[in-house]
Amino acid sequence: MLSCKQATELMSQEQDRRLGLTERIGLRLHVLICDACSNYRRQMAFLRQACRRFGSGGAP
């Protein structure tokens, strides 16, 4: 079972590379039972969205 610390590493890396099957399954299981990491994952997606917007000059 992944720890939260390991899960956050994978949640970062999934933004930069395709995770392997074992990693994807491990992460999916972890996020299912861990609210904090599930929030973290949504926040990672939001960070990306904010950075893209910032990089395209779309920030007001």
Added chain:
Amino acid sequence: MEPDRHSELNALRPDLLRFARLQLRDAGAAEDAVQETLLAALAGGKNFEQRSAYKTWLISILRNKIIDIIRSQGREAPLSTLADNDEAEEAMIDALFETDGHWRAEMRPARWADPEASLEQQQFWRVFEACLDHLPEKTARVFMMREVLGLETEEICKETGISTSNCWVVLHRARLALRACLQQGWFAGAEA
């Protein structure tokens, strides 16, 4: 009516300079990038109805100038030669997690209320920029190449001389730190 391009450019200049400085962390290089962008913009002579569309166009030129500068800097003084901030960054991670790898109780990420709405608020972007600026230089530069300039990890490795696995570590630390900073500086106050 032809809007006054020079005064438009002057009004947007501080925004462009801030954008370039955040990413290059070098006032002189940022100034060069903005200067070249303004020259290209004046030569390009496009017309835009709205200032926001004009700014988007200028930022797209500036982004390319910044990438050019990063490439030439990469040849002269690769980022890999910059000092790592390992100790401080390890301490940051230790402050978030227990030794068994669980979130510390007070650090567990809570749900952010309507984060998309924040993107429309100027004050959010001031906090966002301050959080980016707060990252250690090497971390910030790698992170912005990836997320703001949109380069792939492979290209970042090539330009910086950092290994792929190190690149992942740096990006992970940047995301942890940036999330924590936004939590503290923005979302903690916005929670209902």
